[in-house]
Amino acid sequence: MEHQKSFIPFLDLYKINRPYHERLKKKFSDFLEKGNYINGLHVKKFEESFADFCSVDYCIGVGNGLDALTLILKGYIVLNELNIGDEVIVAANTFVATILSIKQAGLKPILVEPDEDTFVLTPNCIQHHITNKTKAIVPTHLYGQLAPMDDITALAKKYKVLVISDAAQAHGAKTQDGRMAGGLSDASSFSFYPTKNLGAMGDAGAITTNNEKLAKIVRSISNYGFSKKYVSTYAGVNSRLDEIQASFLVEKLKDLENTNQVRRNIAKRYSAEIDNPKIRLPLWDGSEDHVFHLFVVRVQNRAHFCSYLDTCGIGYLIHYPVAPHQQKAFSEFSELVLPITEKIHKEVVSIPLNLGLGDADIDKIIMTLNQY
Numbered sequence: 001m002e003h004q005k006s007f008i009p010f011l012d013l014y015k016i017n018r019p020y021h022e023r024l025k026k027k028f029s030d031f032l033e034k035g036n037y038i039n040g041l042h043v044k045k046f047e048e049s050f051a052d053f054c055s056v057d058y059c060i061g062v063g064n065g066l067d068a069l070t071l072i073l074k075g076y077i078v079l080n081e082l083n084i085g086d087e088v089i090v091a092a093n094t095f096v097a098t099i100l101s102i103k104q105a106g107l108k109p110i111l112v113e114p115d116e117d118t119f120v121l122t123p124n125c126i127q128h129h130i131t132n133k134t135k136a137i138v139p140t141h142l143y144g145q146l147a148p149m150d151d152i153t154a155l156a157k158k159y160k161v162l163v164i165s166d167a168a169q170a171h172g173a174k175t176q177d178g179r180m181a182g183g184l185s186d187a188s189s190f191s192f193y194p195t196k197n198l199g200a201m202g203d204a205g206a207i208t209t210n211n212e213k214l215a216k217i218v219r220s221i222s223n224y225g226f227s228k229k230y231v232s233t234y235a236g237v238n239s240r241l242d243e244i245q246a247s248f249l250v251e252k253l254k255d256l257e258n259t260n261q262v263r264r265n266i267a268k269r270y271s272a273e274i275d276n277p278k279i280r281l282p283l284w285d286g287s288e289d290h291v292f293h294l295f296v297v298r299v300q301n302r303a304h305f306c307s308y309l310d311t312c313g314i315g316y317l318i319h320y321p322v323a324p325h326q327q328k329a330f331s332e333f334s335e336l337v338l339p340i341t342e343k344i345h346k347e348v349v350s351i352p353l354n355l356g357l358g359d360a361d362i363d364k365i366i367m368t369l370n371q372y
């Protein structure tokens with residue numbers, strides 16, 4: 001199928017980055033000339049630009065999105081605001097990295113069913129899982145959809161627990177009154193993995209926060225726990241944002257508002273024009289709280305639908321095929337029964353939505369889904 005001329009791939013990263021090639025070549029030759037490979041001016045510039053973009057005081061570049069979240073949690077442990085073994089509420093349907101970060105920090109993930117229509121945690125989902133051991137809530141803005149952060153932070157305030165957002169899929173998502181993902185909770189983590197809405201050409205991640213103490217500590221822990229060169233204050237790790245990736249990200253960040261709008265425009269067409277009772281579309285009111293990292297539809301007979309897409313030459317992916325509590329790596333959750341999460345994992349299919357699609361591709365995708 002892949003070689004069929006009219007095949008529409010799920011994602012073609014080469015095509016998506018092609019418009020940046022000339023700009024990135026300039027960045028790369030500048031990088032070669034400067035000879036500064038780690039923690040140079042490009043990292044500083046990106047951190048400033050991204051903090052500005054998210055309207056927060058601090059951005060700390062790190063190695064990837066998993067480390068970003070882990071470092072926030074470890075930072076709060078250093079600050080004594082979290083303690084080893086504390087319970088952390090997380091969506092049961094999130095990407096495994098969210099759960100891994102909680103475990104890596106020595107905390108206890110409490111898997112909670114998401115809202116069935118929006119895939120994200122709401123106060124309703126969270127409320128009855130809060131115990132006196134709960135010390136943090138980690139909502140994921142899954143597929144690019146903001147969790148209802150004002151309601152979640154209000155709930156968190158009531159129970160005096162931290163809110164840390166996994167914003168790896170939601171760069172640029174904003175509330176009705178224009179407040180950005182990254183500035184809606186105590187701290188947020190981002191990934192710039194190449195497929196994300198803001199994607200590097202390799203691994204990269206960042207932490208955003210308005211908390212000066214936390215910012216200092218995560219910066220230190222991400223760099224061996226040094227408080228200054230060769231002075232080890234914490235037992236840290238090595239997870240730094242690469243200078244070359246930072247230089248690319250500075251360039252690509254300039255276009256993020258536009259590229260997110262293009263994504264929303266495609267989502268608008270899908271929402272308006274895909275009309276098939278066998279295909280359940282994502283619930284969305286058209287606002288900018290969604291940046292459509294993924295366009296996820298639901299079908300009853302997924303195997304049948306996917307083989308139809310194969311036949312029609314349309315790429316797709318499943319985000320995600322197996323729920324975390326049913327994965328071997330998380331055997332401690334194997335007794336859990338989570339019907340909403342399990343149903344989501346059985347039904348979801350992500351169809352192509354990206355900057356590489358032309359109008360003809362979008363037409364074909366809509367037509368193909370309507371003919372199913």
Ligand SMILES: *Cc1c(COP(=O)(O)O)cnc(C)c1O
Pocket residue numbers: 064065066067094095097098140166168169190191192193203204205
């Ligand atoms: C991509 C992703 C991560 C992890 O990011 P990496 O950079 O791959 O470590 C974490 N959480 C979510 C929701 C993601 O989509």
